[in-house]
Amino acid sequence: MNDSTSRHQTSDPILGCVVGLLIIIGVVMVYSSSAVVAGEKYNDPYYFLKRQMLWVFIGFIALRITRSMDYRLLEKFAYPILFGAFLLLIAVMIPGLGKEVGGARRWLTLGGANFQPSEIAKIAIIIFIAKSLVKRSDQLKNFAYGYLPNVIVLGFFFVPILFQPDFGTALIIGVVALLMLFIAGIRTRFLAYSFLAVIPLVISAVTGAEYRMRRIFAFLDPWQDPSDTGFQAIQSFYAFGRGGIWGVGLGDGSQKLFYLPEAHTDFIFSVIGEELGFIGAVFIVILFGTFIWRGFAAALNAKDPFGAHVAVGITLLIGIQAFINMGVAIGLLPTKGLTLPFISMGGSSLVVLMMSAGVLLNISQHPVKK
Amino acid sequence: MSKKKTASNSDMPESFTSRLGIIFSFFAVFALALCVRLSYLQISQHDILSAQSEKQYQLTVKIDYGRGQILDRNGTPLATNLETESIYASPQIIFDKEKTAQALSKSLGLDLASLRKKISSKKQFVWIKRKCTFAEAENVRQLGLAGINFVMEHKRFYPKRELASSVIGFVGMDNQGLSGVELRHHSYLKGFTQLKIMEKDARGRSVSSFDSANANKGSRDVRLTIDEVIQFTTELHLREQVEKFHAKSGFAVVMDPYSGEILALANIPGFNPNQYMSYKPSTWTNHVVSSSYEPGSIFKPIVASAILDKGMIQPEETFFCENGSFKFGRTYIREAANHRFGDLSLKEIIAKSSNIGSVKVAQKLGEENFYDYIKRFGFGEKTGVDLPGESGGQLKSLEEWSQRSIASISFGQEIGVTPLQMVSALSAIANGGRLMQPKIAQAIMKDGKEIKVFPSRAIKRAISPKASKKMTDILKSAVKDGTGKNAILEGYDVAGKTGTAQKMDPETKSYSETGYIASFIGFVPAESPRLAILVMIDEPKEKHWGGTVAAPVFHKIAKQVLRYLNVPSSKEQVFILDRA
Numbered sequence: 034m035n036d037s038t039s040r041h042q043t044s045d046p047i048l049g050c051v052v053g054l055l056i057i058i059g060v061v062m063v064y065s066s067s068a069v070v071a072g073e074k075y076n077d078p079y080y081f082l083k084r085q086m087l088w089v090f091i092g093f094i095a096l097r098i099t100r101s102m103d104y105r106l107l108e109k110f111a112y113p114i115l116f117g118a119f120l121l122l123i124a125v126m127i128p129g130l131g132k133e134v135g136g137a138r139r140w141l142t143l144g145g146a147n148f149q150p151s152e153i154a155k156i157a158i159i160i161f162i163a164k165s166l167v168k169r170s171d172q173l174k175n176f177a178y179g180y181l182p183n184v185i186v187l188g189f190f191f192v193p194i195l196f197q198p199d200f201g202t203a204l205i206i207g208v209v210a211l212l213m214l215f216i217a218g219i220r221t222r223f224l225a226y227s228f229l230a231v232i233p234l235v236i237s238a239v240t241g242a243e244y245r246m247r248r249i250f251a252f253l254d255p256w257q258d259p260s261d262t263g264f265q266a267i268q269s270f271y272a273f274g275r276g277g278i279w280g281v282g283l284g285d286g287s288q289k290l291f292y293l294p295e296a297h298t299d300f301i302f303s304v305i306g307e308e309l310g311f312i313g314a315v316f317i318v319i320l321f322g323t324f325i326w327r328g329f330a331a332a333l334n335a336k337d338p339f340g341a342h343v344a345v346g347i348t349l350l351i352g353i354q355a356f357i358n359m360g361v362a363i364g365l366l367p368t369k370g371l372t373l374p375f376i377s378m379g380g381s382s383l384v385v386l387m388m389s390a391g392v393l394l395n396i397s398q399h400p401v402k403k
Numbered sequence: 404m405s406k407k408k409t410a411s412n413s414d415m416p417e418s419f420t421s422r423l424g425i426i427f428s429f430f431a432v433f434a435l436a437l438c439v440r441l442s443y444l445q446i447s448q449h450d451i452l453s454a455q456s457e458k459q460y461q462l463t464v465k466i467d468y469g470r471g472q473i474l475d476r477n478g479t480p481l482a483t484n485l486e487t488e489s490i491y492a493s494p495q496i497i498f499d500k501e502k503t504a505q506a507l508s509k510s511l512g513l514d515l516a517s518l519r520k521k522i523s524s525k526k527q528f529v530w531i532k533r534k535c536t537f538a539e540a541e542n543v544r545q546l547g548l549a550g551i552n553f554v555m556e557h558k559r560f561y562p563k564r565e566l567a568s569s570v571i572g573f574v575g576m577d578n579q580g581l582s583g584v585e586l587r588h589h590s591y592l593k594g595f596t597q598l599k600i601m602e603k604d605a606r607g608r609s610v611s612s613f614d615s616a617n618a619n620k621g622s623r624d625v626r627l628t629i630d631e632v633i634q635f636t637t638e639l640h641l642r643e644q645v646e647k648f649h650a651k652s653g654f655a656v657v658m659d660p661y662s663g664e665i666l667a668l669a670n671i672p673g674f675n676p677n678q679y680m681s682y683k684p685s686t687w688t689n690h691v692v693s694s695s696y697e698p699g700s701i702f703k704p705i706v707a708s709a710i711l712d713k714g715m716i717q718p719e720e721t722f723f724c725e726n727g728s729f730k731f732g733r734t735y736i737r738e739a740a741n742h743r744f745g746d747l748s749l750k751e752i753i754a755k756s757s758n759i760g761s762v763k764v765a766q767k768l769g770e771e772n773f774y775d776y777i778k779r780f781g782f783g784e785k786t787g788v789d790l791p792g793e794s795g796g797q798l799k800s801l802e803e804w805s806q807r808s809i810a811s812i813s814f815g816q817e818i819g820v821t822p823l824q825m826v827s828a829l830s831a832i833a834n835g836g837r838l839m840q841p842k843i844a845q846a847i848m849k850d851g852k853e854i855k856v857f858p859s860r861a862i863k864r865a866i867s868p869k870a871s872k873k874m875t876d877i878l879k880s881a882v883k884d885g886t887g888k889n890a891i892l893e894g895y896d897v898a899g900k901t902g903t904a905q906k907m908d909p910e911t912k913s914y915s916e917t918g919y920i921a922s923f924i925g926f927v928p929a930e931s932p933r934l935a936i937l938v939m940i941d942e943p944k945e946k947h948w949g950g951t952v953a954a955p956v957f958h959k960i961a962k963q964v965l966r967y968l969n970v971p972s973s974k975e976q977v978f979i980l981d982r983a
Contacts, residue, residue: 073498073549173416216423218416271459273444274452287460290496311445315438322434329423338415345423356433363440 044100045397048327051320052375052390056092058305058317059376060085066289066304067297067378081297081378088380092387099391107392108339111157111164115186118157121150122193139197148381151194151202155209156389159346161186162210166217167339173218180223183214200238201371205357207231209349216345255364265300268292269362272303273314280310297378299370302362317376318359325352331397340396347389351375462493462527467578468557469594469622473571473585475631476666476845482571482585482676484557488540489533494524497550507531507551510542533576534558557594559585561676567634569670569689570627570790570843573679582687584625584843586791591623591847624848628664633657633964637667640959641938645671648943648952654691654822657960660830660926660935662859663839665788666964692788695796695819696939699904700739700756700886700949701924702815702825706765707753707877708832709776712870715767721746722763729759731810736762739903750877754885756901758814765813773809774801779865780828781838782820787862788841796820815904825924826937828865832875833898833926833935835868837861879929889954890925892962894972898932899925899957901949906942918942921952927961933970936960 060082067081074080107114125131125141132140132147140147165183172179187210194203215224255263255270272288275281286307289296296304306314328348335341351374358373360366372379374386444452473482490511497503500522507522508515511532521529532539534556543551559574572583580589637655645653657667668691674682688694710716727743729736736759738744744757752760765773777783783798797819799808811817823841831838840860847855866874878898882890886901906918922939926932938953938960946952965972 070498170416212426216419216426218418218422270444270448271452271456273441274448275456276445277449277453278446288456292456292459292495306441306445311441314441314445318434318437318441322430325427325430329427332423333420341415341419349426352430356430356437359437360433363437363444365436365440 042398044394045327045331047323048331048397049394051324051327052387052394055317055320055324055375056089056387059301059373059378060089061283062301062305062308062376063297063378065284065286065308066293066301068284069290070296084380085378085383088383089387092384095384096387096391096394099388100394102395104340104343104392104395105337107160107343108164108167111160115157115161118150118154119190119193122154122190125150126193126196137197137199139199146380151197151199152382152385154190154194155202155206155350156347156385158187158190158206158210159213159343159350162213163339163342163346166213166342167337170338174220176220176223180214180219183210184227195238205350205353205371208353209346212349213342213346217342265294266364268294269300269303270364272300273306273363276307276310276314278311280306280308280313283308298372299358299377300362301377302359302373305376306362317373321352321355321359324348324355327397328352328393331393334399335396336399344393344396347393351386351389459527464491464528464554466554466556467594468555470557470559470574470578471592471594471622471848472624473592474624474626474848475567475629475634476627476664477630478626479631481563481567481627481629481631482559482561485560486555487534487558488537488553489556490531490535490540490543490551490553492522492529492531493527493550493552494522494529495527495550497522497548503548503551506546506548507543510546511535511539559676563631564675564677565673566631566638567629567668568673568676569687569691570629570665570668571676572791573676573687582791583689584627584790587789588625588844588847591625594622622849623854625844626846626848626853627843628659628662628666628845629668629843630666632967634667634669636963636967637960638669638671638673640956641669641940642671644940644952644956645943648940648945650940650944650952651942652690653940653956654937655939655956655960656691656822656826656937657964658826658830658841658935660833660932661839663827663830663841664845664859665841665843666934667960668843689790689792691822692786692790693792693794693821695794695821695824696920697818697904697907698815698820698825699902699920699922700815701900701902701922701937702818702820703753703756703761703813704832704874704878704900704924705776705780705782705828706761706768706773706813707749708780708866708870708874709773710749710764710768711873712776712836712866713768713772716749716764719748721748722752722760722767724752724757724759724763727759729762731762732806734807736810750880753877753900754881756881756886761813762810765809770801770804770809773812774804776865777812777818779838779863780824780831781862781865782818782824782828786821786823786827786841788823789844789857793823794821796824815902822937822939826935829924829926829937830935831865832871832878833932834871836864836866836871838863838865875929878925882925886948886950887923887925887954889950890923890957890961892927892958892965894974895927895961895965895970896929896973897925897927897957897961898929899923899954901954903947903949919947921947921949923949923953923957925954925957925961927965928970928973933968934961934964 063085064082068078071080072078121141125138130141131138132142134140139149139151141150162183169179187207191203211224255266268288272293275288286304288307289304293300293303305317325348328344332341332344335344354371355374357366358371470484472480475481504515504518504522507513508518513532540553559578561571570583572585573581574585575581580586637657641653641655653671655669656665658665670690672686674686679687724744724747726745727738727741738758739756744755747757747760777798782796785793785795808817827838827841840862842857844857846853846857875898878900879896881887882897882899887899890897890899902922904920905914906920908915920939920941921943924937926935936957938956940952943952
């Protein structure tokens with residue numbers, strides 16, 4: 034719209050530094066935690082490093098684009114994006130297209146690369162909710178017009194996601210959407226009702242699948258069954274314990290070798306805890322805390338309500354994922370297959386994350402002080 | 404959080420900032436919780452968790468290393484150890500499980516499916532193949548597979564192969580005693596060592612080492628009463644005769660009658676304990692202690708000893724032997740080979756092995772006395788020898804005796820005795836009347852020194868020395884003038900008794916016309932016996948008389964063993980006396 038002025042604006046430097054640091058730490062830790070395994074498995078210690086760097090490169094280009102484009106385009110194309118994301122989720126359900134990994138069909142293969150449509154769905158929902166909130170800003174106290182349409186769209190998305198099944202993503206999307214609505218000023222009552230309505234569903238979903246039950250029991254008492262379900266949790270505790278205050282040193286961790294499953298993805302925080310110690314782990318917590326702080330600040334300072342809502346959504350999405358991942362690694366939450374944003378080894382998901390970060394940086398832009 | 408509110412989003416509701424603040428404080432609280440939990444795990448639990456994680460990098464596997472040797476009475480090893488390599492896997496550090504399983508399957512010839520299963524297991528340690536040949540270990544080493552490692556183990560080795568195999572027994576894969584002395588004296592023999600396996604370097608190579616502090620902590624040797632030379636001689640002559648008469652099997656025991664020490668114990672056919680799995684399990688049985696047989700005529704000395712000990716007859720008293728047919732109850736008792744004897748003295752009854760005579764003696768003795776002496780000689784109960792799987796034989800209690808039992812038992816039917824019980828009873832007659840407990844282990848040794856000696860033990864007195872002396876005279880004449888002439892030794896007086904027992908046909912429950920056990924029991928020199936010997940040959944073909952089939956084996960064994968033990972013959976004694 035006003036391209037000439039935005040060129041003289043600068044995005045939040047703290048937010049930019051935080052994202053940059055997280056990505057750099059990610060590249061280093063992915064290499065540290067995967068080198069031995071990659072060497073044994075692929076005869077190339079740099080196997081995962083190379084891939085991570087490639088995705089960071091692609092992600093960086095995506096970030097540059099989303100940071101400098103006019104984010105209002107997202108508002109304009111909110112419905113096509115939403116529809117496209119929904120179609121991709123449906124495509125996963127089609128046996129020939131969706132790729133099944135470990136009993137769950139979550140992936141689409143596109144030009145040799147796998148990606149999860151649910152990653153795009155997360156962003157699409159955030160954009161949709163933001164647009165919806167702007168559109169209905171004067172009806173937020175109205176259940177039927179202000180609240181219900183959002184929940185109906187959410188419900189439509191839950192069907193293919195739970196079909197995969199991907200309980201974790203459904204939970205994240207639901208929490209992020211509801212928190213966006215809450216912050217935007219929806220009546221707390223509406224949220225409370227939906228919450229009460231969802232509880233039985235959550236309980237049946239948790240108790241319905243045995244592996245979810247076991248995950249939860251393992252979290253409550255990992256020592257009960259150290260050879261099976263509780264194994265991951267215990268190995269993660271060992272990693273943190275071994276790290277002590279200062280860590281055993283970058284690259285010198287032992288737990289990542291054979292004991293921590295998915296050391297370069299789901300349990301990368303444990304590797305950080307072992308190699309960089311309490312100091313390193315707390316630094317990561319602080320980085321994500323800062324990210325949330327600056328993300329919310331961007332929302333408060335946003336030029337328009339749509340930007341504010343999108344900023345809230347993206348901050349919540351990344352912040353919640355990060356805190357859940359860290360909470361799982363140190364045994365505060367049940368084991369959940371979530372990655373640590375920006376840090377964990379990731380392919381297309383990293384690109385989506387960096388795109389989101391670009392949007393957030395874009396929103397954080399404000400005129401340079403005169 | 405930034406509190407300043409810019410004009411740009413003034414169209415946001417009032418609650419936006421406050422609700423954002425609420426959510427942000429949730430994050431802040433959770434971030435604080437993360438830090439608290441991190442400080443708990445990383446600072447206060449640092450030592451405990453580090454120690455626990457170290458433990459899982461180290462794995463301790465119990466391996467029986469340095470199992471004690473089994474030695475003969477002169478210290479010759481009968482069971483010892485060989486160093487061999489075993490291959491194990493640490494499944495957690497094997498990445499390419501399929502490739503590893505296939506490579507191992509190919510070079511060791513093991514089942515691929517079971518290897519896959521082993522390598523995919525969640526354990527930190529699984530055996531792939533234990534106690535490999537040198538070539539097998541070398542082939543696998545050449546493959547250089549990650550997570551596949553080697554450890555030295557001790558494999559049991561029996562240098563004398565079949566020799567005394569039924570006594571020594573054998574061990575399983577973990578060197579656990581499974582039979583014989585290996586089983587019975589396992590608590591002394593078992594080695595003790597822990598193997599420490601440590602995942603040492605980042606490439607997942609494991610390093611294993613013995614816990615040197617515990618090495619050789621066990622390792623005590625067992626010295627047997629068996630004499631390798633006597634054992635060899637016994638097995639040699641027994642095997643010769645078993646083969647010559649195409650017999651099913653043969654047993655022999657050589658015992659020191661005074662101490663109960665078993666100098667030789669042979670089961671033919673035996674097995675090679677180095678490859679016991681390739682023999683039929685039935686060949687592993689030590690029949691001398693575990694199986695009982697109807698003894699037949701070799702049991703007659705028991706009834707004779709009893710009546711002598713009781714003093715119920717005069718030396719010249721005779722028994723009328725009914726001219727070979729004695730109606731006893733509803734059945735007739737006849738003599739072997741249809742002999743017809745008239746009046747026989749006790750000595751003649753034994754020498755000629757008269758069935759009717761034995762019955763008459765038993766009748767005179769009476770059921771109760773007879774039963775009492777059977778028990779005194781140790782029949783019907785285990786001898787207590789230190790070998791596993793001992794049978795007590797079959798002796799009916801007095802209440803179970805039928806009217807005919809006293810007659811049948813008097814010539815060795817209707818009673819089951821183990822060859823070891825028989826030779827113990829014989830030793831009691833030989834040694835002046837004391838029933839000795841047979842023994843196979845003489846001492847426990849450590850570093851060549853005796854740390855425990857098993858003393859000889861008299862169980863009870865069977866008969867008086869006087870009765871023993873009289874019985875010896877009778878048994879001497881049974882050899883010299885009776886059925887045992889083939890046992891006569893030049894220069895030594897032999898006391899002995901032949902036996903030819905018809906085997907009970909398990910199907911018809913009647914005595915077989917073709918299946919016999921030919922046996923001979925005897926001791927030598929008769930006046931101060933050094934050896935009590937039993938020979939039993941099971942189902943010899945063509946000939947079946949104890950005097951023909953079993954007595955010659957006694958003769959050959961006794962002759963060589965007496966010379967080996969430098970037992971002076973009567974000629975030598977005369978020579979010595981002349982010099983004096």
